[in-house]
Amino acid sequence: MAKYSVNNHSVENIISWINSGEIAIPEMQRPFVWEASKVRDLMDSLYKGYPVGYIIIWKNPDVKLKDGTFSNGKKIVIDGQQRITALTAAITGQEVVNQEYKKIPIKISFNPFDEKFEVCNPALEKDSKYINDISEVFKPDFNCFNFAIQYGNQNDSNPSDINNTLVKLKGILGNSIGVIELNQELDIETVTDIFIRINSKGTVLSQADFAMSKISS
Template sequence: MSNYNVNNSTVNALLGWIDEGIVAIPEIQRPFVWSATKVRDLLDSLYKDYPIGYIITWQNPDARLKDGTVSHGKKILIDGQQRVTALMVAISGHEVLDGKYKKKRIKIAFHPEKEKFEVQNSAILKDKRWIPDIAEIFKPTFSSFNFITEYCNNNPGMNPDELNRIIQRLINIRHSTLGIIDLNHTLDIKMVTEIFIRINSTGVSLSQADFVMSKISVNSQHDGPIIRKTIDYFSHLIEHPNIFENIRVNDAEFSQTEALRKIQWLKDYNSNIYQPSYSDVLRVAYTFKFLRGPLSNLVSLLSGRDFETREFKDEIIESSFADLKDGVMQFVDETNFKRFLMVVKSAGMIDKKLVRSITVLNFAYALYLLLREQNYSSSDINHAVRKWIVASTLTERYSSSIESRFSADIKRFAKENPRDVIQSVENGEIGIIFCIYFTLL
């Protein structure tokens, strides 16, 4: 079986597949990072029939349902999200979110006589030679005849036949050819990443967390978008509490969920000791709920993979999403987070400058949540987590082989009394460190 298939499609077909849910674009609810001028340049390239690079999709596996039937997986857009979003903005008139989670339109204007694109501005709006928003041209109700008549009346020097040729060329942007690389669902993250880097002209790598977030966001049946947004919004709010109102107002659907109420405490929160990114949130929730380290395994579980039979089953998808959602909600819980921060401070880390590695805090929080779930007393939890922070910092335990370390340590804590685990490390690794230190003296 080939690792991938290469096909040609059109802009119109791709946007149609997205509207129909055949191809899922996971970044559509995240801030749009392209500038308006890059959107303009993309349209100019399509108008001039220049290539705009490949779009890469990753096929979700077909999962076997409980009744024996098969649910066909969606294709996830893993490269080309900014380009596709730009097309949705310019051609379909979609709004995007800016860095502060405010909705905005990016309007691209077109000058038929000069055959030139530009970002709409006040001067363009006053000049009748410009089409101020090309999204109007792509509407089903657009009439070329009426437009040409009106434009030529306002601009007598324009030849109607020439204008018709130019407008038809502009409309034909929808039929521009796109190359689509469909990656097989059997590929693991490592191989997908390698393919991505080799094809992507900028050489930008995707992290395992990026793939997980893509898998999460496209599964609406199991609250994937809610999980994704909870993670994403939390990691932004903890650094920028002032954007909460923008999220609440501009994401009406999410605002009606319990998830928003779980993270609304962040709007009044101010601490820089532990500011986890979305990948940190994912890793902590996954580590303590699944007792695993490699995020690549989470991608497989969210796809429904049975590691023994190598089949894909719907019940595994369902249980994996349920566990992940529970883990994320426990992570963002105000009481859990603030009590954990009290433990961190009691270990001497009262300022961000004293935190040598956020990875230490990530595992410590996973340990804290695990011990709470196992119903240990607050004093035992605080004692264990505090000592583990100190021990793992002294030994630089998570400076390398993070995933294997996380996996081994969390499994051990799940099976053994935390006091015994910590005592073992203190007697072994920390004892060796002090022996070496005093020998050097």
């Protein structure tokens, strides 16, 4: 029996999983711990077409989730929670739960003239060269052409060039991320072993954290 399959999914598709509740976070997964600068770097990598690693998911109806319910066949994130959360925060504007279990926004700013990403701060909010929050660009009603004209008038820039850059930014939604899906027939012990091996060189989660999910299953 093959233990996993590997496929590419668009950023837009992965975000749709989040919005529809099709993807779930198991009970042992931790809050969002990335620094905002790592979210910025992730968006910059996607913008430049760089690979950003794999997400590992597993379908199982009996894993307890963080809200106390069970997965019931949802896609359970085994590895890649931080990247998925970062994507959702930056692109949709959804707040994240930090280590103090408080909901906070993470705003990533973008300079379409220099094609540069930054973590939003009060100084950038006053700088007409920056889009304060790139999630605005990804809203369905955002008009790249109209914005480019306004931006060009304010910053002495060519609206056509700005429009092309904004279209490239929105194109992040079509970029692919590798998704490894573990076979749903695998038992919790095997998935636990896979998780531990993946994280054996890091400090993402301890073995005890994942072992707690076995109690909940």
